[in-house]
Amino acid sequence: MTDVVRIGNASGFYGDRFSAVQEMLEGGELDYLTGDYLAELTMLILGRDRMKDPSTGYAKTFLHQMRENLALARDRDVKIVTNAGGLNPHGLAVALRELAAELDIDAQIAFVSGDDLVKQAAALNLGSPLTANAYLGGFGIKTALTRGADIVVTGRVTDASLAVGPAAAAFGWGYDDLDAIAGAVVAGHIIECGAQATGGNYSFFTEIEMGHLGFPIAEIHPDGSSVITKHEGTGGAVNIGTVTSQLLYEVRGPRYYNPDATARLDSVQLTQQGPDRVHISAATGEAPPTDLKVSLNNLAGLRNEISVVLTGMDIEAKAELFRTQFEAELPSRPAELEWTLVRHDRPDADTEEQASAILHCVARDTDPKKVGRGFADTAVQLALASFPGFTMTAPPGHGSPYGVFEPGYVDVALVHHRVTQPDGVSVEIEPSPVRAALVVDEDAPAPAATTDWGPTVMAPLGTIIGSRSGDKGGSANVGVWARGDDEYAWLDALLSTDKLKELLPEAADLVVHRYRLPNLRAVNFVIEGILGRGVAENVRFDPQAKGLGEWLRSRHVPIPQRFLP
Structure with missing residues (x-):
């Protein structure tokens, strides 16, 4: 051996x-x-x-x-x-x-x-x-x-x-x-x-x-x-x-x-x-x-999407106008119609891209006719009859099948x-003879803060804390970890479930589980349902939650000065 x-x-x-x-x-x-x-x-x-x-x-x-x-x-x-x-x-x-x-x-x-x-x-x-x-x-x-x-x-x-x-x-x-x-x-x-x-x-x-x-x-x-x-x-x-x-x-x-x-x-x-x-x-x-x-993977239907660029002033009014016109002109309404306005724009921008926002529309249905060319053509036919500056990020397609994981x-x-x-x-191969009933880990609340870490400075959490996140079906995990014992004690007390929801508002109304891993100086969160029915169905920005941890790291919190470089 x-x-x-x-x-x-x-x-x-x-x-x-x-x-x-x-x-x-x-x-x-x-x-x-x-x-x-x-x-x-x-x-x-x-x-x-x-x-x-x-x-x-x-x-x-x-x-x-x-x-x-x-x-x-x-x-x-x-x-x-x-x-x-x-x-x-x-x-x-x-x-x-x-x-x-x-x-x-x-x-x-x-x-x-x-x-x-x-x-x-x-x-x-x-x-x-x-x-x-x-x-x-x-x-x-x-x-x-x-x-x-x-x-x-x-x-x-x-x-x-x-x-x-x-x-x-x-x-x-x-x-x-x-x-x-x-x-x-x-x-x-x-x-x-x-x-x-x-x-x-x-x-x-x-x-x-x-x-x-x-x-x-x-x-x-x-x-x-x-x-x-x-x-x-x-x-x-x-x-x-x-x-x-x-x-x-x-x-x-x-x-x-x-x-x-x-x-x-x-x-x-x-x-x-x-x-x-x-x-x-x-x-x-x-x-x-x-x-x-x-x-388990199931074919759930067909999906199509369009993305419209909104530039300059009156972004929300432009988005509302297009949405109203588009839905009124659709030959037949899909079972699901999901709108998302992403505000990349800023006032008095130096470039056109910095002055623009994106309006996404996603359609889902089991009927190809409701998400196919009729859906796509409706957007194109509004090109000269809607808000000023109308343009699209790409020509619309014919739609494609999508599935869901469970x-x-x-x-x-x-x-x-x-x-x-x-x-x-x-x-x-015979299964293991030492099997046992599943033991479900219980959530671990954040401990009460018992240490005065001294003066603090508002800075990104990621200045001193690492993370890794990913998808598990429709849920996502966000693991955060510290490089020292004191930093971990501070992190463990700071980052409660409520604090996580405050820092990640997209999780505010969702069930969040919290688990402690002290040997790794880590806390792991599981956010149920943030990815809908999984990556194949989901059109959320970052559908596999790969950047969720980095978003958390970018949020500003009061960090003790003693931990900062």
Whole structure:
């Protein structure tokens, strides 16, 4: 048994840097290379692809990357684990085997299946979705690797499972090794979004050398502890800040649920071990939930939109005139008509753009006629008959389908998690026998302020505080963290749920949950429903909430002078 396994990542989403696979294989020592290609929106896109052609449904980019790098991976004896199989892991595995034969490369290819529940959705009380995929764990990947696979293709597994599987295979973990599995879950969560762990989307990016960022590596040990690093000489940085930021990405409370173990994020300890090396220890594991989360995507109808530019004086009157005229002239009113006026304008502006605002109109309906050319033509036909200075940001289109995401849950015993080996033998993976009922983390109110921090100065919160935010269906999380114990004590007392709603008025009427993570000097908020029914349906500015944390950082609060540079 080895004393460390090096697991790299070369993709954080479908569309990430194509050359990352080659860079990671050539950049230094690796045992495994993982790639995450699936997001909630990606599953919808692949579902629409499959509707047109049942032989598709997987991430074709990965196949192209293997054409260029399969020989290199085999020469370096790096095993590859990826969820690029999407809705059709079998199809991708077949394509890879054909590619290996074409290139005359000996590569043993296995695939994991069983996550696709769309045919059983109605029987499982999941409705009639376009896609329905359970989030599987890492023990199917483990089985494939221990049986000799060089490449393991999966469908929908949890992002962290891409690291859990290789670590469990390397160290022989069983389901009762909860602390070790939890450590791999934490490491897998950190590296699964690629360069977000090495300086990408980092609040304090001005403090590190950016450029061509390296992708992350998790050096995992038999006890589940790990070191997050990157190949020497690559851009970016791995420090406690970059790792903390990624730990807070798209999580809820202290418990991070996975099918093989529930990782307690409030137990994790981070230590800067050296340049670009952060040691992660003390992860505590609890039993995984009895149910698996299911990603459900439904086609909800069609959507079209127009954006009109309003310039100069009387912005609100111009917007009201156009809205009134437009709605009166529509041939038939869509089921949903949503207007948003975005005020970029300023008085006495030096440029025309600075003198202009944007009026957006979004239409949704199941009837193509109500959101198609009739909707678009109505706007165009008002061009010479409405407010002065009428112009549009782009010609209107014909409308397009949109979908909505929602989570579902199903008893893990009803999901047939399978691994098919290169020889065609299929093995069913039994679920963890140590499952337990889901424990819901309770909200943690802000503690009473008991320390006088001295004189304060009104300044942006982000002067001293970092953040990371993201989407989870129709909700969003905003994690904020401090770099020192005193700063954290101040932040924890300052940033209550009410204070967050004051600083982010868009959340004022929504349900907001607050969770404390003292070991990370962090507080995490989950804002329910701020993204409507998810990114595919939502037309909110920043529909995936990627900038929500940076908006919070820009808000001015009274910061103790002692904390300021």
